[in-house]
Amino acid sequence: MSEIVFDSVSHRFGERKVLHGIDLRITERRVGIIGSNGSGKSTLARMINGLLAPTSGTVTVDGVDAAKKGARVRRKVGFVFTDPDTQIVMPTVSEDLAFSLRRTGLSKGEVAARVEETLVRFGLHEHGEHPSHLLSGGQKQLLAIGAVLIRRPEVIIADEPTTLLDLRNARVVAEALDAMDQQVIVVTHQLALLESFERVIVIDDGAVAFDGAPDAAVPAYRESVG
Ligand SMILES: Nc1ncnc2c1ncn2[C@@H]1O[C@H](COP(=O)(O)OP(=O)(O)O)[C@@H](O)[C@H]1O
Numbered sequence: 447m448s449e450i451v452f453d454s455v456s457h458r459f460g461e462r463k464v465l466h467g468i469d470l471r472i473t474e475r476r477v478g479i480i481g482s483n484g485s486g487k488s489t490l491a492r493m494i495n496g497l498l499a500p501t502s503g504t505v506t507v508d509g510v511d512a513a514k515k516g517a518r519v520r521r522k523v524g525f526v527f528t529d530p531d532t533q534i535v536m537p538t539v540s541e542d543l544a545f546s547l548r549r550t551g552l553s554k555g556e557v558a559a560r561v562e563e564t565l566v567r568f569g570l571h572e573h574g575e576h577p578s579h580l581l582s583g584g585q586k587q588l589l590a591i592g593a594v595l596i597r598r599p600e601v602i603i604a605d606e607p608t609t610l611l612d613l614r615n616a617r618v619v620a621e622a623l624d625a626m627d628q629q630v631i632v633v634t635h636q637l638a639l640l641e642s643f644e645r646v647i648v649i650d651d652g653a654v655a656f657d658g659a660p661d662a663a664v665p666a667y668r669e670s671v672g
């Protein structure tokens with residue numbers, strides 16, 4: 447597992463203080479992040495792979511500063527967004543997966559093999575030549591996850607990956623996350639997803655309100671909501 451460390455992290459957007467005094471050391475394989483809308487979860491998640499730099503403090507992944515060495519950290523840490531449409535860039539499903547491997551130095555044959563393997567893994571084999579935008583919401587999110595996993599990251603950060611999906615598709619995506627060998631950090635409102643997790647962090651008003659086992663985190667979250 448990678449070691450992700452937040453050291454005295456604060457963040458502001460203009461005058462607005464969004465995170466303050468975040469100290470975390472994450473080494474577990476399955477970690478959930480929960481909290482109300484606007485509490486700072488996405489801000490925190492994005493810092494882990496350098497999509498956002500803290501106003502003060504540092505975030506490191508295995509000792510590498512994510513704000514200073516973003517490209518290096520992003521080779522290790524993949525990010526799945528809430529809306530797969532923001533992540534899908536190429537006209538067809540196979541092209542989109544192959545696009546993830548540009549500038550990796552892999553041969554055409556290696557790229558084709560990984561694309562094939564990813565299509566099969568996510569049940570998209572029959573859709574390789576189809577336009578990405580014609581996939582269902584659930585299939586699009588699986589494609590977006592596949593496009594992250596195809597690069598073989600060690601850590602996956604997923605920011606509300608099931609929020610836009612119906613129940614059935616949310617379950618399919620949750621199962622895909624569950625099946626991963628990688629270390630996974632998920633921001634979610636789908637509390638059932640967290641039952642098997644080792645650790646759940648509750649964010650409230652830009653700070654850590656609870657940090658511990660899922661069966662204790664959910665009551666703490668309910669309490670923080672009041
Ligand atoms: N780019 C931005 N500019 C200004 N304010 C922002 C920006 N992104 C988020 N915020 C504000 O920061 C706060 C925390 O946002 P966010 O981390 O997205 O919360 P969450 O993911 O928990 O809903 C919210 O009040 C939000 O409106």
Ligand SMILES: [Mg+2]
Nearest residue numbers: 487488489605
């Ligand atoms: Mg968010």
